[in-house]
Amino acid sequence: MTRKITANIYMTIDGRGAFPKYPGYDIPTGSRDEPDEFFRSMWTDRYDDVTTVIMGRRSFVGHRKTHSEKNRKPTDPKFMFEYSRFLDRVDKVCLSHRLKNPNWENSRVMKGDLATIVHKLKREKGGNIIAEGGPRLSFEFIRRDLADDYWFLVMPVIYGQGPRYWWPLKEQRNLKLLSSSHMPYGELVLHYESNRE
Numbered sequence: 323m324t325r326k327i328t329a330n331i332y333m334t335i336d337g338r339g340a341f342p343k344y345p346g347y348d349i350p351t352g353s354r355d356e357p358d359e360f361f362r363s364m365w366t367d368r369y370d371d372v373t374t375v376i377m378g379r380r381s382f383v384g385h386r387k388t389h390s391e392k393n394r395k396p397t398d399p400k401f402m403f404e405y406s407r408f409l410d411r412v413d414k415v416c417l418s419h420r421l422k423n424p425n426w427e428n429s430r431v432m433k434g435d436l437a438t439i440v441h442k443l444k445r446e447k448g449g450n451i452i453a454e455g456g457p458r459l460s461f462e463f464i465r466r467d468l469a470d471d472y473w474f475l476v477m478p479v480i481y482g483q484g485p486r487y488w489w490p491l492k493e494q495r496n497l498k499l500l501s502s503s504h505m506p507y508g509e510l511v512l513h514y515e516s517n518r519e
């Protein structure tokens with residue numbers, strides 16, 4: 323079975339890779355210890371079939387600081403501890419020219435042409451792969467048509483600041499909608515696959 327690569331994209335309506343505050347953003351949608359639909363579809367439901375997570379250096383360092391289990395706050399919800407345990411155990415690829423020691427268990431640093439890295443990872447044994455940003459890396463996946471599918475979380479904010487997801491493209495990209503849903507506080511969850519027809 324070929325390893326599927328999914329890009330996770332979290333953005334404001336104006337395509338900024340930021341996590342602004344908006345009405346309801348901090349209100350859990352289920353019980354405090356239950357992940358919402360968005361988190362389930364992007365993460366919890368996929369713990370069994372995803373074995374590799376790719377991140378750009380900035381996102382990797384940010385995730386290590388916030389999401390490794392040892393850095394969790396005791397007040398964090400139970401499902402975030404589960405997410406941390408998943409991230410700790412999964413094979414993590416940090417893309418970087420400058421980082422030498424990833425300093426996080428089950429991690430390695432790779433560098434070079436992204437298509438070559440993707441093909442190398444796809445040839446390795448393992449389950450599916452998630453590309454978890456940041457925005458520059460996600461855009462590179464889209465620009466070069468390297469992901470098989472995309473999960474978008476669109477936050478109900480026009481933010482006007484923060485890292486951009488979108489830059490000019492020489493060639494348009496067509497996507498096929500697989501599912502769409504909205505969350506109680508106005509977020510959209512969109513699942514598309516690459517349309518290579």
Ligand SMILES: NC(=O)c1ccc[n+]([C@@H]2O[C@H](COP(=O)([O-])OP(=O)(O)OC[C@H]3O[C@@H](n4cnc5c(N)ncnc54)[C@H](OP(=O)(O)O)[C@@H]3O)[C@@H](O)[C@H]2O)c1
Nearest residue numbers: 339378379380381417418419420433434454455456457458
């Ligand atoms: N899921 C997320 O992580 C996420 C989502 C939304 C927003 N954000 C926000 O976005 C910001 C970070 O995103 P970003 O787009 O600026 O950075 P990023 O994609 O996380 O990291 C960019 C770095 O990745 C390395 N890199 C990328 N491609 C490479 C390649 N092919 N070979 C070697 N190195 C490669 C380079 O590191 P070197 O300089 O070391 O070479 C580059 O400077 C943060 O503020 C974060 O809060 C993150």
